[in-house]
Amino acid sequence: MVSTKPVIFVVEPFGGSIRWHNPSLPLIYWDDYAVTRGDGIFESILIRDGQAANIERHAQRFRTSAEALGLPEPIIESWISATNAAIEEFGDGEGKCTWTYSRGRASTGLPTAWVAIQPIADDVLAQRDNGVRVMLSERGWSFPSELPAKTLNYAATMATLRLARDRGFDDVIFTDPYEGHVLEGATSTVVTVKGDKLRTPYDDTILPGTTQAALFEYAESQGYRCKQKVLDVDYLLDADSVWLVSSIRVAARVRRLGEHKLKAPDNEQEIRSLIDTAMSAN
Incomplete structure (x- = not known):
């Protein structure tokens, strides 16, 4: 019960x-x-x-x-x-x-x-199953890189999420306002899949993701090649699939990135299982 x-x-x-x-x-x-x-x-x-x-x-x-x-x-x-x-x-x-x-x-x-x-909220469970439509947004703030912390001050992030939902999106991926490279989701870590390569954005302002760390540890034991890397939006568009991973939602596939529709990959269920098992194994 x-x-x-x-x-x-x-x-x-x-x-x-x-x-x-x-x-x-x-x-x-x-x-x-x-x-x-x-x-x-x-x-x-x-x-x-x-x-x-x-x-x-x-x-x-x-x-x-x-x-x-x-x-x-x-x-x-x-x-x-x-x-x-x-x-x-x-x-x-x-x-x-x-x-x-x-x-x-x-x-x-x-x-x-x-x-x-x-x-767990019903909309979170639905996003696990159905994926998410994601708006790209520059991030104009960051915590000092030498002091990463998961703080309660989420006001700016929540405001951006409300804006995204007003525009017909479910979530946000932030980008660096100066270089344009990909940072992280509003409450998640970005992970791309291309063949046997799993990548997550590298930037010293990104808070390390616990789910992403568990995923990479388990995926490497299963023969995947995992790496942090500076990623741009074109890299996301060229990937086989893009995922937002987090502790509660676990994994939500990005099915739309800005105005670009991302097709479901042939191995979607395999990747879902990989992420789900990684959470159970840690």
Whole structure:
């Protein structure tokens, strides 16, 4: 039985204790920096058949993000304990688990931290099956390359996504405003397939993708040649297929890129299986 309501566990960031929180009651105060500044970090983790997928990579990126923002080092064992407790209450099946770690209240200076699991949205599941129409957009902001972090401040990204949807697209791929090369999706990593070659864009402003890393590790064991590479839009158009990979949606094939319709490759199911198995193997 899968819960239809969110399951929330609060994590005490210093002592490491955890406690269940009623999802019908408030959790965040008015002066929490997560609300007033978007000052904090998060990780989205796929829950599948009672397990948190790719958890070690998520935990490492969570540590890196906390260090980048000068947050107290997270006690990962507590976050995993909270995740396991939430999974037990959530039940079997797929869910979206989010670790959220805010700088906390301005009035106390104490961080706020919690784990939540909720059912995966229907539109996300539909994009897995049907693919996505993607708008190209220059990205006019970036986090310092020496301090990669998955931060809560997604306002500009969400605004671009709303614009894309107003124009009939499902998602966005950002490009560098100066060189024009491909960067990443709004909430995903770009992966191309051409023969036995898997490529993902290289740029020092791109946040490393946990799903892409799991995919490349597994794909290489299956005989694929995987590499980060500076990619332009023409490279995407010339590929056999283009995918947006991420923790919760897992894999969505790009079926339209700007005004260009991308045909489904003959090996679409093979690539889907490759990505799906990579998530289960890590």
